[in-house]
Amino acid sequence: MMLTQTRAILSYLAAKYNLYGKDLKETVRINMYADGTQDLMGMIMMAAFKPPKEKEENIALIVTKAKTRYFPVFEKILKDHGEDFLVGNKFSWADVQLLEAILMVEELNASVLSDFPLLKAFKARISNIPTIKKFLQPGSQRKPPADSHYVDVVRHVLQF
Numbered sequence: 001m002m003l004t005q006t007r008a009i010l011s012y013l014a015a016k017y018n019l020y021g022k023d024l025k026e027t028v029r030i031n032m033y034a035d036g037t038q039d040l041m042g043m044i045m046m047a048a049f050k051p052p053k054e055k056e057e058n059i060a061l062i063v064t065k066a067k068t069r070y071f072p073v074f075e076k077i078l079k080d081h082g083e084d085f086l087v088g089n090k091f092s093w094a095d096v097q098l099l100e101a102i103l104m105v106e107e108l109n110a111s112v113l114s115d116f117p118l119l120k121a122f123k124a125r126i127s128n129i130p131t132i133k134k135f136l137q138p139g140s141q142r143k144p145p146a147d148s149h150y151v152d153v154v155r156h157v158l159q160f
Contacts, residue, residue: 010034014093021088029087033077033094037101040070044104048146049155059108066105071116074098078118084125091129099126103136107145 003009014020014030021027043065047058074086083089086098102123105112113120127136135142146154 007038010093010097019091019093019096021092022090026088026092030092030094033074033086034097036070036073037094037097040066040101041097041104044108045146048151063105063109063112066101066112067115070101071105071113071119074122075116075118078122084122091126095122095126096132099123099132104145 003012011020019030021030040062043058043062047055047062050058077086081089085091086094099122102113102119113123126132134140
């Protein structure tokens with residue numbers, strides 16, 4: 001089957017590999033958390049295409065938003081239910097998305113989790129799941145942050 005659109009592919013994989021919760025209530029929470037992380041990751045991805053001065057200001061704003069808007073919410077979620085995962089004490093698509101968002105923000109500011117002990121522990125726990133640990137190793141398929149060559153290619157292809 002040929003799939004397109006990131007969200008559709010992620011939803012398909014979550015359903016196929018039982019990463020979507022045990023019931024509709026868990027599924028909607030997983031979707032809410034995944035969408036929240038997508039908002040943050042989208043800002044990071046777009047920052048690469050800003051002019052240099054604007055890019056620096058944008059990155060500072062993204063780090064500030066991560067520390068004041070996004071990460072406090074996820075820290076509270078983990079604190080309030082006291083479980084290892086975001087939903088139903090079971091590994092889900094939302095956990096993968098949150099880990100990726102954390103990694104992306106850390107690529108902008110390595111100390112961003114300094115005020116978030118539960119997120120730090122979450123990152124360590126999820127990163128040590130064998131398949132994820134393998135995926136995070138150097139040389140894996142995880143995409144590196146956008147460099148100038150990537151930005152130039154995208155601008156050329158999209159003609160902007």
